[in-house]
Amino acid sequence: MATPLDFGVIAYFKPFIVFLLAFAVAFAILKKAKIFGDNRAINTIISFCFALLAVISGKFIDFVSVATPWIAIFLTFLLLLFAVFMFFGLKEEETWLHIGKWTVIVVIGLILVLSLIKVYETKLSPYGNQTTGKSPTSETFRTILNPGVLGALFILIVAALAIRLISGKD
Numbered sequence: 001m002a003t004p005l006d007f008g009v010i011a012y013f014k015p016f017i018v019f020l021l022a023f024a025v026a027f028a029i030l031k032k033a034k035i036f037g038d039n040r041a042i043n044t045i046i047s048f049c050f051a052l053l054a055v056i057s058g059k060f061i062d063f064v065s066v067a068t069p070w071i072a073i074f075l076t077f078l079l080l081l082f083a084v085f086m087f088f089g090l091k092e093e094e095t096w097l098h099i100g101k102w103t104v105i106v107v108i109g110l111i112l113v114l115s116l117i118k119v120y121e122t123k124l125s126p127y128g129n130q131t132t133g134k135s136p137t138s139e140t141f142r143t144i145l146n147p148g149v150l151g152a153l154f155i156l157i158v159a160a161l162a163i164r165l166i167s168g169k170d
């Protein structure tokens with residue numbers, strides 16, 4: 001039955017979308033880093049080859065499928081956070097001082113690492129093919145959500161904020 005919210009068709013376009021994304025990212029990195037100079041043809045050929053290899057690898061498509069929504073959600077949250085700060089009269093540079101560029105880099109890096117873990121957890125699982133209900137994801141969540149770990153994390157965050165406020169550095 002066809003419905004307006006049927007996104008099953010997008011699965012057929014996933015390799016093409018991953019190809020375009022890999023090509024664009026590789027081209028942007030090569031152009032910005034100027035590894036091969038300003039030669040646009042060489043950058044295009046290398047980006048095309050990288051994107052083709054990315055599409056051939058099935059795990060890379062899975063990685064992009066897992067990471068892209070989370071990065072999009074984070075960037076949307078960041079955009080709304082900027083809008084709130086600018087609504088209160090701060091300039092863009094001052095907003096970056098409050099949020100911190102390293103915070104954005106760390107969060108995106110964390111999303112990428114967690115996406116890699118999600119994609120490769122079946123190959124790296126110490127549990128093998130057991131049907132006991134244990135998986136690396138469930139055990140990781142069980143460890144992180146342990147009250148002792150959450151309490152220690154809360155104390156570390158409070159201590160870090162206290163040190164930052166006491167030192168007077170913004």
